[in-house]
Every structure is written in C-alpha cells, then in structure tokens.
Amino acid sequence: MKPFELHEPKTVKEACGLLQKFGAKGRALAGGTDLLVLLKQRRLDLSHVVNLKRIRGLDRLTFNRKKGLTVGSLVTWTELLEFEPVREFYPLLYNAAETLGSEQIRNVATLAGNICHASPAANGPIPLLLYGAQCETKSAKGDRALPIEKIFRGVQKSALRRDEILTMIQIPLPPPRMKDRFIKYSMRKAMDLGAVNIGVLVATKDGRFGDTRIALGAVAPKPFRAKRAERVLTGKSVSEERIWQAAETAARECSPITDVRASKEYRLEMVKQLTFRAIKDCAVVAL
Amino acid sequence: MKKNIRIKVNDEWLDIEVEHRRTLLQVIREDLNLLGTKKMCDMGECGSCTVLMDGRAVNSCLILAVDADGKSIETIEGVAREGVLHPIQEEFVAKGAIQCGFCTPGMILTTKAFLSSHPAPSDQEIRKAISGNFCRCTGYERIVDAIGSAATRLQDKKE
Numbered sequence: 111m112k113p114f115e116l117h118e119p120k121t122v123k124e125a126c127g128l129l130q131k132f133g134a135k136g137r138a139l140a141g142g143t144d145l146l147v148l149l150k151q152r153r154l155d156l157s158h159v160v161n162l163k164r165i166r167g168l169d170r171l172t173f174n175r176k177k178g179l180t181v182g183s184l185v186t187w188t189e190l191l192e193f194e195p196v197r198e199f200y201p202l203l204y205n206a207a208e209t210l211g212s213e214q215i216r217n218v219a220t221l222a223g224n225i226c227h228a229s230p231a232a233n234g235p236i237p238l239l240l241y242g243a244q245c246e247t248k249s250a251k252g253d254r255a256l257p258i259e260k261i262f263r264g265v266q267k268s269a270l271r272r273d274e275i276l277t278m279i280q281i282p283l284p285p286p287r288m289k290d291r292f293i294k295y296s297m298r299k300a301m302d303l304g305a306v307n308i309g310v311l312v313a314t315k316d317g318r319f320g321d322t323r324i325a326l327g328a329v330a331p332k333p334f335r336a337k338r339a340e341r342v343l344t345g346k347s348v349s350e351e352r353i354w355q356a357a358e359t360a361a362r363e364c365s366p367i368t369d370v371r372a373s374k375e376y377r378l379e380m381v382k383q384l385t386f387r388a389i390k391d392c393a394v395v396a397l
Numbered sequence: 398m399k400k401n402i403r404i405k406v407n408d409e410w411l412d413i414e415v416e417h418r419r420t421l422l423q424v425i426r427e428d429l430n431l432l433g434t435k436k437m438c439d440m441g442e443c444g445s446c447t448v449l450m451d452g453r454a455v456n457s458c459l460i461l462a463v464d465a466d467g468k469s470i471e472t473i474e475g476v477a478r479e480g481v482l483h484p485i486q487e488e489f490v491a492k493g494a495i496q497c498g499f500c501t502p503g504m505i506l507t508t509k510a511f512l513s514s515h516p517a518p519s520d521q522e523i524r525k526a527i528s529g530n531f532c533r534c535t536g537y538e539r540i541v542d543a544i545g546s547a548a549t550r551l552q553d554k555k556e
Contacts, residue, residue, distance in 0.1 A: 143459050211441075215529065
C-alpha cells in the first residue's frame with residue numbers, strides 16, 4: 111500500500127472534522143476488509159485513513175421490541191450472529207451474515223461497511239431493504255436519517271458525502287407471522303459473491319397475500335425492492351400462476367450484466383425461478 | 398508515519414514501532430520473524446495468513462498492525478507448548494492432513510478457535526468453519542477428519 115497517515119479520533123465529531131479536511135484524500139476505516147483490499151490494489155489513492163475503531167459507542171448492538179435492532183457502525187457480522195435477537199427476530203439478517211465471506215472475514219467486517227461499500231452483490235442490503243432499515247449519518251454539516259433505499263446510488267457508489275459517517279443502522283421489528291426466504295445464489299458454497307441475491311418477506315391471510323416484499327441483488331447497479339412484482343401479489347389470492355407472474359415481473363425490473371459469475375440471460379432466468387420458489391415456499395408454509 | 402504499539406504475541410508482550418500502513422501479517426513475518434504465518438493472496442481470500450486475535454480467527458493481511466495494539470495474537474508458533482504438539486496438530490499429522498503444509502498453520506488456528514466454541518461439531522459444521530482456508534493439495538477430506546478426531550480428543554481430555 112502507498113504510505114498514508116492513520117488518524118485515530120476519539121469522537122464522531124472529530125472523525126467528521128478530519129474527513130471534511132481531507133476530502134477525496136481521506137476515508138473512514140471500520141473493519142477494513144473492503145478498504146484494505148482497495149488500497150492494496152491501488153484502486154484508491156488515499157493519503158489519510160480515519161480509523162473509527164477508537165470511538166466509543168459505535169459498537170453498540172441492542173434490541174427492544176419498540177425500536178427494533180440498533181446496529182452501531184462498528185458491529186461485526188460475527189457479533190450479529192451471536193446476538194440472540196438477530197436469530198430470533200431477523201432471520202433474513204442472520205442468513206445474510208452466515209453466508210458472508212468466511213469466519214475470518216465475519217470476525218472483522220462490519221454491516222455498516224458492507225452498506226457503505228455499496229456493492230450491488232452485497233449480502234447486507236437484502237435484509238435491510240426488506241425490514242425497512244434506517245441509516246443514521248453524521249457529518250460536520252449535520253446529521254441525516256436515510257432510509258436504506260436512498261443509500262445505494264450505483265456500483266460502489268453510496269449517498270454518503272465524503273465527510274459523512276454512517277453511525278448507526280436502525281432496523282424495525284418486522285410484523286409478526288411473516289415468512290421469509292433468503293437466497294444467495296452463488297457458484298461456490300462459501301467465499302463468493304451471489305450471482306443473484308433474492309430475499310422475500312411474505313404475509314398471507316385466508317388465502318390472500320398481505321404485505322409482500324421482494325429484494326433483489328447482483329442483478330442491477332443497486333440492490334433494490336422489486337416494487338412492481340410486489341404489487342402483483344399484495345392483496346391478491348395466492349396461486350402458482352400469480353406467483354409466476356410476480357417472478358416474471360421481478361425479472362423485468364432487473365438490469366443484470368454478464369460477468370465472470372454469470373451471463374445476464376442466466377441471471378434473468380434465475381431471478382424468475384428463484385423468486386418463484388422463494389415466494390411459493392413462503393406462501394405454502396403460511397397457508 | 399509510525400506508531401508505537403504494544404501487542405501480546407504468543408503470550409509475550411512486545412513493544413514495537415510500526416508504520417501506519419503495515420499489516421499485522423507483515424509485522425509478524427518481517428519484524429517478528431515468525432514465518433509460520435503465510436502470505437499468499439494478501440487480500441483475505443485464502444486464509445493462509447490466519448492468526449488468532451483475542452481468540453478469534455482473522456486474516457492478518459487485512460488487519461493494520463496498529464489495530465492490533467493492546468491485543469493478544471496467537472500464531473502457529475504458539476500452538477505447541479514447550480515442544481509438545483497440541484492435539485489438533487497431532488491429529489493433522491496422524492490423519493495425513495498435511496501435504497505441502499502451506500495451508501496448515503491457518504487451518505490449525507482456525508480449528509483451534511472453532512473447537513473452543515464448538516466442541517462437538519458435525520461434519521457439515523467443520524466444513525463451514527474452514528471455508529475461509531484454502532487447500533490446494535489434500536482435497537480437504539483428511540483435514541475434516543483430523544478436526545473431527547481432534548474434537549473428540551479434546552472432549553476426552555476434559556472428562
């Protein structure tokens with residue numbers, strides 16, 4: 111890596127001031143599993159790294175039934191896996207955590223970092239989009255509360271300004287009795303990015319779909335909710351035909367590329383097939 | 398730009414001066430001359446640089462040395478005690494789980510951390526646990542076998 115100066119602020123305010131000062135030549139460091147790779151590959155040219163890990167309170171991980179799950183930006187994936195409320199109330203987040211990287215990566219990498227790096231194939235966005243998470247950011251210019259959809263702008267482009275730090279992710283409790291499925295469809299069983307990522311959160315009652323949520327990743331420049339597909343189902347009676355219609359609609363909302371993992375045609379087909387299966391599984395379990 | 402850090406390596410506290418950009422892997426191999434920890438992909442994919450930091454397996458190539466300040470690091474050199482191999486090491490040898498040996502230090506450290514929190518793992522759990530450690534030689538079967546028998550031995554030791 112090229113030489114850089116590491117700064118270790120003790121407060122968020124101090125960190126924001128530093129980031130503001132350094133502009134494009136500085137970046138925040140949390141776990142480092144993305145940042146250090148970028149630096150080693152010289153895909154980033156930085157003179158300053160602002161280490162967030164000495165700031166107290168950013169590693170906060172708490173849960174209560176009113177506010178839901180509060181995840182500070184230094185919370186690691188392993189900490190999420192070991193926090194009982196995640197397993198109990200946020201199974202999609204649990205699935206995203208257990209299919210990410212390796213033990214070595216999960217012990218160090220953070221959920222916040224996963225979001226800020228904004229890879230369209232990242233695991234983190236899928237559960238956050240489905241649970242309707244909110245992101246709290248701080249900067250020298252003020253604080254913001256951004257819904258998770260607003261965070262992703264494009265491939266490795268987030269809505270965070272240079273001097274802004276994501277400090278906390280708030281994940282509300284999902285409504286009761288919703289069924290969920292998380293599918294990270296990757297070529298390898300571990301240590302791989304999904305070629306197609308699908309998450310669904312489905313409510314059914316008396317043979318009808320209620321609140322139905324579909325999140326897709328790795329099939330567009332941003333991870334997103336397939337809102338048109340959701341509308342095909344919400345309030346309508348459960349049938350395989352309708353689920354298939356929703357799956358096809360979801361595929362039409364995608365704009366995948368061909369890359370080393372899969373061709374765009376394959377991705378489109380897999381979005382259809384896997385969305386169908388995921389929703390069907392949830393609907394069958396619920397009926 | 399340099400910083401003085403204090404790290405515990407294999408039970409010994411050390412005071413060293415490190416450049417900000419140096420990784421823990423570089424410091425372990427180049428400053429401390431502990432060559433058991435290997436540098437291969439240098440980007441957190443292969444696990445050959447695995448060490449334990451405060452008991453957790455990490456890819457030392459992705460840890461800045463300054464972030465190890467105040468922490469306890471265990472490398473492969475610290476696993477055997479006064480020349481006596483750890484049961485995990487013995488089982489790796491007994492089961493033929495070592496060919497070229499390059500992945501072995503990382504495998505053993507990952508295993509050590511894993512077994513301390515999962516004393517009676519299933520085959521599936523073992524395979525998942527080592528999914529961050531690549532082996533090009535063995536095809537993993539004997540490694541999984543060795544870890545399973547090491548688990549049994551460590552359980553027996555406790556009883």
